[in-house]
Amino acid sequence: MAIANRPTIHGRHFVAASGHPLATQAGVKILESGGNAFDAGAAMGLASNVVLPDSCNVGGVAPILVHDQSTGEVWQISGLGHWPARSTIEWFKTRHGGRIPSGVPATVTPAALGAWVTVLDRFGSKTFADVVAPALELAGGGFTADVQLRAQGRRLVEQLGSGTYVSEIFGSSEESDDSPLVQEDLACTFERLIAVERAVGGDRHQGLEAVINEFYRGSIALEIAAFNQAVGGPLTAADLSDHRTRVESAISTTYRGHEVYACGSWCQGPVVLQTLNIMETTDVAAMGSSSAEYVHYLSQAINAAMADRHAYYGDPEFQTVPLDALIGKNRARAWSDLISDVAFSAMPDVSQLDRLISTAPPEPIDAPSPPDTTYLCVVDSAGNAMSATPSDGVIHDASPLIPGLGFAASDRGNQGWLDARHPAGVAPGKRPRLTPNPGLVLWSDGRVMPFGTPGGDVQTQAMSQVAINLIDFGMDPQVAIEMPRFWSENFPGSWDPHPYRPGRLVMEDRFDGTVRVNLADRGHDIQIVSAWNRLAGAVCICMGDVQNRVFSGGADPRRLSYAIGW
Numbered sequence: 001m002a003i004a005n006r007p008t009i010h011g012r013h014f015v016a017a018s019g020h021p022l023a024t025q026a027g028v029k030i031l032e033s034g035g036n037a038f039d040a041g042a043a044m045g046l047a048s049n050v051v052l053p054d055s056c057n058v059g060g061v062a063p064i065l066v067h068d069q070s071t072g073e074v075w076q077i078s079g080l081g082h083w084p085a086r087s088t089i090e091w092f093k094t095r096h097g098g099r100i101p102s103g104v105p106a107t108v109t110p111a112a113l114g115a116w117v118t119v120l121d122r123f124g125s126k127t128f129a130d131v132v133a134p135a136l137e138l139a140g141g142g143f144t145a146d147v148q149l150r151a152q153g154r155r156l157v158e159q160l161g162s163g164t165y166v167s168e169i170f171g172s173s174e175e176s177d178d179s180p181l182v183q184e185d186l187a188c189t190f191e192r193l194i195a196v197e198r199a200v201g202g203d204r205h206q207g208l209e210a211v212i213n214e215f216y217r218g219s220i221a222l223e224i225a226a227f228n229q230a231v232g233g234p235l236t237a238a239d240l241s242d243h244r245t246r247v248e249s250a251i252s253t254t255y256r257g258h259e260v261y262a263c264g265s266w267c268q269g270p271v272v273l274q275t276l277n278i279m280e281t282t283d284v285a286a287m288g289s290s291s292a293e294y295v296h297y298l299s300q301a302i303n304a305a306m307a308d309r310h311a312y313y314g315d316p317e318f319q320t321v322p323l324d325a326l327i328g329k330n331r332a333r334a335w336s337d338l339i340s341d342v343a344f345s346a347m348p349d350v351s352q353l354d355r356l357i358s359t360a361p362p363e364p365i366d367a368p369s370p371p372d373t374t375y376l377c378v379v380d381s382a383g384n385a386m387s388a389t390p391s392d393g394v395i396h397d398a399s400p401l402i403p404g405l406g407f408a409a410s411d412r413g414n415q416g417w418l419d420a421r422h423p424a425g426v427a428p429g430k431r432p433r434l435t436p437n438p439g440l441v442l443w444s445d446g447r448v449m450p451f452g453t454p455g456g457d458v459q460t461q462a463m464s465q466v467a468i469n470l471i472d473f474g475m476d477p478q479v480a481i482e483m484p485r486f487w488s489e490n491f492p493g494s495w496d497p498h499p500y501r502p503g504r505l506v507m508e509d510r511f512d513g514t515v516r517v518n519l520a521d522r523g524h525d526i527q528i529v530s531a532w533n534r535l536a537g538a539v540c541i542c543m544g545d546v547q548n549r550v551f552s553g554g555a556d557p558r559r560l561s562y563a564i565g566w
Helices: 021-032 037-051 089-095 112-123 128-140 147-160 165-170 184-200 204-217 219-230 237-241 270-279 292-312 329-338 456-471 477-482 513-521
Strands: 009-011 015-018 064-068 073-077 247-249 251-255 258-262 376-379 385-388 439-442 448-452 486-488 504-508 525-529 540-545 550-555 562-565
Touching: 009 015, 009 562, 015 021, 015 037, 015 540, 015 550, 021 037, 021 128, 021 376, 021 562, 037 064, 037 112, 037 128, 037 376, 037 385, 064 112, 064 258, 064 439, 064 448, 073 112, 112 128, 112 204, 128 184, 128 204, 147 165, 184 204, 184 219, 204 219, 204 237, 219 237, 251 270, 258 270, 270 292, 270 329, 270 456, 292 329, 292 456, 292 486, 292 504, 292 513, 376 448, 376 540, 385 439, 385 448, 439 456, 448 456, 456 477, 456 486, 477 540, 477 550, 504 513, 513 525, 540 562, 550 562
Parallel strands: 504 525
Antiparallel strands: 009 550, 015 376, 015 562, 064 073, 064 385, 073 247, 251 258, 258 439, 376 385, 439 448, 448 540, 486 504, 540 550
């Protein structure tokens, strides 16, 4: 049996996990003060926006799943902005040479703040002032940044020069420096939002509405829009005023009797459901963990699901997405029939299943990896659970921080396509199809398990592998997370210019050499990367068995992820 390098965390009351120890601790503080999982999750999200500025920010995105134990329902909260009215395909072609550059040109409406407050309003019990308190302390009082974050800050200061707003935060950072990293403007923004909430009086709902109104329609909204336009962006106050955070029933499938939930086709979440449906058609346990047969079959299932993503996924408010059919068992059986012992040498053509559509991929192209994401999850003593994947870091030269506010507007628009026929094609008011996608499983024995990861197009692939490790191979959370990981690149990537590497299968070097040779013989284009590679994702898991008061969690050592239980 595999043994983990870290222990699985256990508790009798709750468990929380996230991409940073301080963000996890923020959730614990709220739980210990009487808050529920939704209060704690919002606190963890806001704290992540402070301590992981390389991965997310309060003006970025934050897709969320919540499980309300009192009703048994699972909800998806969009946490995703829309393209401004000025962001047309023609605008990108004439202003930006037919590309969607990262940063200001790719601006969509900031969504994370709206998502955190919506969770509080619909499902939480605390005020904004309560849950933002840890984040405010970390921003105003500072925190000790890790070596990687300080190195990123120094590189950005070198690119932008001294005297810039960024240099005020990171200009004195040295690799060995443990002095607090302070974000005074971000702290000031939190204090302004607390003030408008308190000005309303004692009504919690009205106070949270006031926070939303100030951010999207008040003075903060005007400052966001003015700065974005001053640096050449498309965002206006009217765009911000039109922003909406949708709360809808989550989508789901079953996998070997367990209910697996995801967000809708406005993100890539359905890929996990489709992949698991395909894997359910075969005896995975008999293949053996990390075997060539297993890696081959799962990578082909991923290729099939990603082909459907390319052909169909997009904002369902702008085009018809046959989601029920895509996540159905018949679709999975049809794809399974096309999987053989020989690897797909290119992204599978959906026209093999759907005669009226052809999804031949573009020409092969390489492109650098984009800025990254983070993740958080929590289960409280009642069995409520929250799963969230905040993103859009600001520690790169393309997304300038807004002076006076201390955050950046989301540039998630660079996951669009400059093709009106594509389901993720750019259009004003439309949401780009984004990679962040939280997951959640309701086990047949009553356990609840939020899980997820950062990692761009690797997210759904890492999540599928961990879910199979848990369900098919019976691993505990930490072992499931630490197993060697692989991912396919045999489909167009999400970020413009949509890199596509036909037949590519990337594997951590902990896989046995005979497995790699076997896969190459099957036709895979194998690329080996170092062990514990951060590009393989950083999965976190929380699991709650309320009936027996057993809570457990795991966090990926590939990054700073950390789990705490009590």
